[in-house]
Amino acid sequence: MPEGLLIKGGRVLDPASNLDEICDVFIKEGKVRKIARNINLSYSELIDASDKIVIPGLIDMHVHLREPGREDEETIESGSRAAARGGFTTVCCMPNTDPPIDDPSLVKFIYEQAKNKGAVEILPIATISRRREGKELSPMGRLKKAGAVAFSDDGSWVTNSALMRRALEYVKMLNLPIISHCEDESLSAEGVMNEGYFSTVNGLAGIPREAEEVAIFRDLALAKMTDSSLHLAHVSTANSVRLIRKAKNMGIKVTAEVTPHHLAISDEGVTDFNTNTKVNPPFRGKEDIELLKESLRDNTIDVIATDHAPHTVEEKEKDYEEAPFGIIGLETALSLVLKEVVEKKILSLMQAIAKLTVNPARILGIDRGEIREGVKANITIFDPGKSWLVREEEFLSQSSNSPFLGWKLPGKVEWTIIGGKVVYRSEK
Amino acid sequence: MNFNRKDLLGIESLSREEILFILETAKSFREVIDRPIKKVPTLRGKTVVNLFFESSTRTRMSFELAEKRLSADILNFSVSTSSSTKGETLLDTARNILAMKVDCFVLRHSTPGTPHLLAKELPVSIINAGDGAHEHPTQALLDLYTIREKKGKIEGLKIVIVGDISHSRVARSNIWGMCKLGAKVRVCGPPTLIPPLIEKMGVEVFYSLEDALTGADIVMMLRIQKERQNEGFLPSNSEYIDFFSLNEEKLNLAQPDVLVMHPGPVNRGVELPARIADGEKSIILDQVTNGVAVRMAVLYILLAKK
Amino acid sequence: MVRLMNEEDMRRALLRLSHQVLEKGVEVADLIIIGIQRRGVPLAKRMSKIIEELKGKKPGTGILDITLYRDDLTQIAYQPVVRSTHIPFSIDNKRVVLIDDVLYTGRTVRAAIDVLIDFGRPQKIELAVLIDRGHRELPIRADYVGKNVPTSSEEMVEVKVKEIDGRDEVLLLKKSEVDI
Numbered sequence: 001m002p003e004g005l006l007i008k009g010g011r012v013l014d015p016a017s018n019l020d021e022i023c024d025v026f027i028k029e030g031k032v033r034k035i036a037r038n039i040n041l042s043y044s045e046l047i048d049a050s051d052k053i054v055i056p057g058l059i060d061m062h063v064h065l066r067e068p069g070r071e072d073e074e075t076i077e078s079g080s081r082a083a084a085r086g087g088f089t090t091v092c093c094m095p096n097t098d099p100p101i102d103d104p105s106l107v108k109f110i111y112e113q114a115k116n117k118g119a120v121e122i123l124p125i126a127t128i129s130r131r132r133e134g135k136e137l138s139p140m141g142r143l144k145k146a147g148a149v150a151f152s153d154d155g156s157w158v159t160n161s162a163l164m165r166r167a168l169e170y171v172k173m174l175n176l177p178i179i180s181h182c183e184d185e186s187l188s189a190e191g192v193m194n195e196g197y198f199s200t201v202n203g204l205a206g207i208p209r210e211a212e213e214v215a216i217f218r219d220l221a222l223a224k225m226t227d228s229s230l231h232l233a234h235v236s237t238a239n240s241v242r243l244i245r246k247a248k249n250m251g252i253k254v255t256a257e258v259t260p261h262h263l264a265i266s267d268e269g270v271t272d273f274n275t276n277t278k279v280n281p282p283f284r285g286k287e288d289i290e291l292l293k294e295s296l297r298d299n300t301i302d303v304i305a306t307d308h309a310p311h312t313v314e315e316k317e318k319d320y321e322e323a324p325f326g327i328i329g330l331e332t333a334l335s336l337v338l339k340e341v342v343e344k345k346i347l348s349l350m351q352a353i354a355k356l357t358v359n360p361a362r363i364l365g366i367d368r369g370e371i372r373e374g375v376k377a378n379i380t381i382f383d384p385g386k387s388w389l390v391r392e393e394e395f396l397s398q399s400s401n402s403p404f405l406g407w408k409l410p411g412k413v414e415w416t417i418i419g420g421k422v423v424y425r426s427e428k
Numbered sequence: 429m430n431f432n433r434k435d436l437l438g439i440e441s442l443s444r445e446e447i448l449f450i451l452e453t454a455k456s457f458r459e460v461i462d463r464p465i466k467k468v469p470t471l472r473g474k475t476v477v478n479l480f481f482e483s484s485t486r487t488r489m490s491f492e493l494a495e496k497r498l499s500a501d502i503l504n505f506s507v508s509t510s511s512s513t514k515g516e517t518l519l520d521t522a523r524n525i526l527a528m529k530v531d532c533f534v535l536r537h538s539t540p541g542t543p544h545l546l547a548k549e550l551p552v553s554i555i556n557a558g559d560g561a562h563e564h565p566t567q568a569l570l571d572l573y574t575i576r577e578k579k580g581k582i583e584g585l586k587i588v589i590v591g592d593i594s595h596s597r598v599a600r601s602n603i604w605g606m607c608k609l610g611a612k613v614r615v616c617g618p619p620t621l622i623p624p625l626i627e628k629m630g631v632e633v634f635y636s637l638e639d640a641l642t643g644a645d646i647v648m649m650l651r652i653q654k655e656r657q658n659e660g661f662l663p664s665n666s667e668y669i670d671f672f673s674l675n676e677e678k679l680n681l682a683q684p685d686v687l688v689m690h691p692g693p694v695n696r697g698v699e700l701p702a703r704i705a706d707g708e709k710s711i712i713l714d715q716v717t718n719g720v721a722v723r724m725a726v727l728y729i730l731l732a733k734k
Numbered sequence: 735m736v737r738l739m740n741e742e743d744m745r746r747a748l749l750r751l752s753h754q755v756l757e758k759g760v761e762v763a764d765l766i767i768i769g770i771q772r773r774g775v776p777l778a779k780r781m782s783k784i785i786e787e788l789k790g791k792k793p794g795t796g797i798l799d800i801t802l803y804r805d806d807l808t809q810i811a812y813q814p815v816v817r818s819t820h821i822p823f824s825i826d827n828k829r830v831v832l833i834d835d836v837l838y839t840g841r842t843v844r845a846a847i848d849v850l851i852d853f854g855r856p857q858k859i860e861l862a863v864l865i866d867r868g869h870r871e872l873p874i875r876a877d878y879v880g881k882n883v884p885t886s887s888e889e890m891v892e893v894k895v896k897e898i899d900g901r902d903e904v905l906l907l908k909k910s911e912v913d914i
Contacts, residue, residue, distance in 0.1 A: 197625035201440070203540045203562030203600060206624070272548070273541025317519055319539035321560075456799065456816040465852040468802040728802070728816070 003044040004028045005420050010049025010381060014056060015354035016370040025054060027377040030419035035373060047415060049381055053349070056357040056371050057089025057120075057378030057418065058334065061364060062154070062179075062233055062257060062305035064326070065091075065122070067113065068106075069098025074310040074398045076110070077117040079330070082308070082397035084424035086330040087413040089378035090121040090368055095132070096155040102127040102138040104146035111147055119423050120416075121378070123149040123364070128167045128178060134158050137167060144174045149364050152179035154233055157215050159185070161222065168228040177231045177255070177363060182215035182240075183281070192321055194267040194282040202270065204320060207282050209237040216240050220247045223254055231363060232256040234307050236281035238291035245300040255363050257303040258292050260336035261329060265403060275316045275323035276403040279309075293346045296355065303363065304355040306333045310399030328397050332390060334382065335409035343410065377420040386412040431729050435547040435554040438563035439604040447605060451573050454718070454725035460497065461721055471500035474731055475530040478504045479522065480557070481537040486692055487557050487567075490716070491534050494723035500731075503530065522546050532731055535559070553730040561595045567691055568601035570722040572609065574715050575646055578687055583610030586683075588640045590672060591650030591699065592621045594661075598650060598691045603629050616640035617672060620661045637672050644682040648689040649674055649699040665698065674700050679709070687711050735911055738883060738891070739904035744864070747880035748777065751862050752784040754878045755831055765793040766830045766856075770800060770846050771817045774834035776897040777864060781833060794828070796821035800845035825854040831878075835893035837863040840874030865904060867891045 007025040012035065024039040025032060034041070065079040074082075076093075083091050093110065095101030101110065107124045114122035126148035130136045132155070140151055151171065157180065158164040164180075171178055188211040193199050195206025216232060220243060223230035235241065235256050244256050261279065266286050270277045277283060295301045309326025316323050334356070342352050361369030368378060387410045392400045416424035429449050439447070460468055476495045480488055483506070495502050505525065522533060532553040535543045540562035547554040558564040576582055587606055593599045593615045606613050607630040615626060616634040627633055634640035641647065652672075656662050679686065688700070688710045696702045704710060739747065755765075762785065769778025775797045786792040799817040832846050843861055850859060862878040867885040883891060883906065892905045 195624055197628050200623035200626050201600070201629065203560050203597060273544050314517070317545075318517060319537070319545065320541045321539040453816050456802075456818060459819055460802070463853060467852065469848070470802040732814075 004041060005045045005047065005377075005417070006039060006041070006043040007047045007049050007054055007379070007381065008039075010052045010054035012054045012371060013350055013353055014371040015350050016056075016358040017372060018350070019371070020350060025371065025379065027379075027417075027420040030377055030421075032371055032373055032375055032377045035371065047381065051385065052381050052383050052414060054371070054379060054381050055353050056369050057380050057416065058087045058356045059090045059360040059364075059369050060088050060306050060308070060330065060333070060356075061092040061150075061303060061360045063091040063093050063308045063330065064096070064310065065093040066097065066310060068109065072398075073312055075117070076113040076122060077119070078396065078398040079308070079310070080114070080117070080119040080122060081424075082328070082330040082395065084119045084416045085396045085413065085426075086332070087334050087380035087382060087416055088120060088330060089380065089416060089418050089423075090123060090366070091330075092123045092125050092149060092364070094152060094154045095125055095127045096153075100127050100132045101125070101148070102130050102132065102143075104139070104142045107143055107146035107148050120418060123147075123366070125150045125152050125154075125179065127151065128153045128158055129163065132156060134160055134163060137163070137170060140167075140170055140174060144176055148176070149366070150177045150179050150231070152181065152233070154179060154181040157181055157183045157185065161218060164219065165222050165226060168222055168226040168230065172226070172228050175365065177229045179231045179233050180215075180219045181233050182212050182219060184211045184214045187211035187214065191282075192278060193270050194284050196267055196285060198267045198270060202273070207280070209239060209284065209288070212237055212281055213239045213243065216243050220244070220252060220254060223247070224250065224252045227253065229253045230255075234259050234262070234281055234305075235292070235301060236262050236284050236288060238288045241291045241295040241300055245295065245298070248300060255302045256300065257305040258296070258301050259307045259329060260304060260333045260340065261327060261403065263289060263292060263340040264336050269403070273320045274403065275318065275320055276327060276401050276405070278320060278323055278325055279327050280325035293341065293344070296341065296347055297351075302355065303360045304333070304337060304352075305360065306330055308397075310397055311401045312399060316401045326401065328395070328399055328402050331395055331397065332402060332404050332409060334413060335388070335411045336404070338384070338411040339409060377417060379415075379417040380413060381415040381417070382411050382413045384411050388412050433730070435543070435556075436565050436726055436730060437543050437547055437554065437556045439565050439568050439601045439608070440563065442565075442604075442608070444608045447569070447572065447608060450569055450722070450725055450729060451576060453729060454569070454573050454722045457724035457728070458718065458721040460724070461717065466497050467499060468497065469499045470728060470732055471495070471498040473501075474532070475501045475503060476532045476534060476727065476731075477525055477530050478502065479525070479533050479535045480504075480506045481518070481535075481542075482558065484536055484558070486716075487536065490719045491557060491723050493720050494727055497720070498724055498727055500727070518542055519545060519549060522550060526550055526552065532727070555726060555730065558597055561597050561600070563601045564597040565601050566719070566723050566726055567598050568605040569726070570715055570719040571602055571648070571689060571691070572605050573718050573722050574689070574711055575687075577714070577718065578711055579645065582606060585611045585645040586614065586643055587611050587646040587648065588614045588616055588634075588644045589648045589650065590616045590637060590640065590674070592652055592656060592661075593617050593626065593650070594621045594623045595653070595656075596650050602648065603631055607631070614640050614644070618662060618668070621656065637674075637678055638681055641678055641681045644686055646687050646689060647674065647679070647682060648691075650691065651693070651695055652698060669698060673698065674704055676704070679704065689715060692716065735908075736906040737903055738865070738906050739881065741902040744880075744902045744904065747864060748780055749784060751878045751880055752781050752788065755781070755860075755862065756785065756788065760829050762789050762791040762793050764828050764857075766796065766823075766825055766828045767793050768796040768798050768821065768830055768832050768846075768850070770798055770832060770834040770842060773893055773895050773898060774832075776895045777835060778833045781862070794823050796823075798832075798846055798849050800842055800849060803845040803848050805841055805845065819849065821853055825850065825856045827855070827857045829858045829860070830856040831860045831862055833862040835864050835895075836891050837861070837866045837874075837876050837879075838869055838891075840870045840872040843874050844872050864893055865891050
């Protein structure tokens with residue numbers, strides 16, 4: 001263990017304590033020991049953070065690492081490296097793997113892999129139902145004991161309302177959230193992009209907004225009924241936002257997340273049938289994006305999470321109907337948030353960072369997402385003045401299915417630090 | 429004008445001038461078709477591949493004849509739609525064929541965007557012969573040609589397209605072309621088969637065939653597929669016929685010199701009775717003849733240059 | 735720029751060519767005049783009219799476009815416009831006189847002959863041109879020539895006709911003077 005890491009002269013932003021100051025951060029034995037100006041302690045490692053911004057390590061509570069089962073798309077190792085490059089120090093991986101994470105032994109497997117090969121902290125999410133079939137509850141108590149931090153059948157919606165009710169009731173004793181992927185598949189059916197003018201012009205089957213909204217309404221009703229904690233994954237429509245706002249006003253314990261890509265591209269951007277625009281939920285209309293951004297402001301949407309979904313080139317090289325849904329997001333997330341939310345003055349930098357740090361930490365109930373004396377030193381340092389070109393060869397993720405290839409994005413992550421150890425350093 | 433495109437993927441991206449250029453060029457080829465020797469050496473030595481992933485006898489025959497009459501060499505590659513489950517993707521198949529030094533692909537596929545995928549990845553010309561419900565540009569061009577031939581113009585004409593608009597590439601391509609050339613387009617069908625926000629394409633939507641036909645100059649009937657009933661779009665085919673099939677009485681609501689079109693093949697007794705399909709107002713067979721000329725024009729414009 | 739022929743010169747040349755065509759003693763009924771697009775077309779129409787005035791009967795008149803039969807398509811950078819071909823009668827066993835404004839490399843005429851052969855089997859094909867400027871690249875010769883003009887490859891011969899250009903004249907220009 002180094003004798004001490006000093007991060008000197010950066011603009012330190014900690015949303016939890018509302019700290020925004022140019023000062024130093026001193027880390028020793030893996031924890032933040034001191035935050036002050038002109039720290040005069042001996043150190044073994046120095047990071048000159050002048051003109052950079054120092055924030056708590058980012059937390060992504062919605063990531064697909066594809067291991068076990070689809071190691072051709074991504075592994076815990078490659079996914080965690082991608083996370084580190086994106087400035088994330090903690091990610092929660094979704095259980096729709098092969099086999100799905102519905103058993104304590106598999107939760108332990110994730111922890112083992114993460115310990116041996118993971119570049120960042122990885123927290124497993126376990127399934128709500130056995131085998132993700134939506135028929136029987138998975139052993140949620142034991143899954144929590146093995147270390148699961150939340151439950152989700154993500155990829156699918158729990159169509160059986162009775163089962164969802166029982167799941168919401170049951171987790172009350174575990175104090176862990178249920179994360180719901182809201183999609184009525186009878187409405188989304190064969191759809192491959194947002195149902196609207198552009199799906200009409202493209203001749204592609206559409207996924208109506210109502211496929212999400214109908215499911216959100218049901219889940220909110222059940223959350224109210226059970227007085228349990230519900231977290232809504234990848235919200236994408238204006239009416240979904242309105243429903244969530246109303247529910248929160250009624251005191252329902254719901255939290256919600258949005259992806260950076262849903263803030264950046266609308267269905268008009270599905271041009272030339274580029275399968276890197278094929279994602280579920282699909283890119284919606286400009287009015288939806290407006291409301292999603294607005295809802296970040298009044299905290300109707302609490303969290304920004306990437307839904308990082310890697311797919312191989314061969315899979316995405318297929319035609320638009322056959323190609324799988326999903327795009328990667330870990331390495332472009334912070335920059336997209338800076339571009340779409342901070343630069344466009346929807347949120348201040350502090351508020352935006354909160355969506356990626358303290359907010360998800362509180363929902364997960366973990367002691368992360370803050371820069372505070374005594375807390376594990378998970379810290380990210382980025383240069384707000386540097387923009388960069390998104391290049392396929394530079395992705396650390398094993399896959400490169402991103403619609404942002406070729407985009408110039410603001411803000412470059414330069415150091416990602418976990419427990420005082422630098423796990424990612426950008427090339428100069 | 430200079431037609432600078434490598435491919436013909438759809439009508440949406442064509443300018444009015446480009447469309448008119450193709451139609452004018454097609455006139456010369458229409459004359460070739462009437463000669464005793466229906467062949468010109470223009471594309472001699474060029475190889476065109478008909479890559480048909482969706483079965484189609486007519487369009488393929490029409491393209492084949494167009495290619496042969498231009499003296500091109502042809503390769504026909506018909507694949508069942510499950511070819512990709514054999515492991516070879518569309519792009520793979522095309523690349524393999526391209527390695528045999530061909531000059532052009534005419535692609536028909538059941539998924540929108542597939543010609544665009546090839547056009548982006550391959551250096552040769554790609555002609556879209558129908559990609560799912562998205563576009564069928566040569567069909568629209570031959571329809572526009574035929575209308576212009578019979579009526580002398582497109583501008584100002586009231587044209588009605590009837591049927592399953594939602595799943596129709598013929599409808600979409602024609603709407604683009606007709607609107608760009610100044611026609612007033614109406615679409616008519618059951619609400620379940622009219623796609624969302626299609627009015628934004630510049631058309632008027634009618635659920636009543638009688639209303640749509642009133643004062644029409646051209647009626648284009650589309651095929652209705654049996655599957656739509658199974659997929660929940662229609663209660664039954666016979667109910668569809670009650671409401672949306674053409675007959676003399678309904679046709680009398682249109683202009684006295686109205687003309688009836690159909691992309692073929694006609695479901696006799698479903699969209700149209702045989703009487704009308706074969707009647708004097710029908711220009712369905714002219715569409716077929718003109719189709720070869722228009723496809724010759726397209727092949728010529730794309731391939732007969734450096 | 736040199737003016738090789740004015741309107742009167744052209745009128746006389748065309749009259750002389752028409753007489754020469756008729757000298758062969760053929761029946762007008764078996765005679766067909768076909769103009770090669772683009773400027774051969776008005777010349778053909780004029781010749782037909784002259785023959786009608788001389789013989790009281792009009793020969794069959796057609797127009798022909800060689801664009802689809804060119805041998806140099808791959809060398810053209812621009813998109814050549816395809817113009818009409820209209821030969822609405824049989825040419826079998828007829829005497830066809832092709833007429834064009836300028837004979838140069840001979841490739842246009844070669845292509846025109848191919849078009850005719852695809853239309854039928856004429857008994858004889860002859861060629862009439864207003865100007866022969868030399869530099870043949872194929873073994874093609876004109877049977878009837880309005881004027882022989884030796885030229886260099888740096889030069890261009892342009893025939894202007896009233897029907898297309900608003901005036902009748904023949905010009906000899908340097909390549910640099912030509913307006914495309």
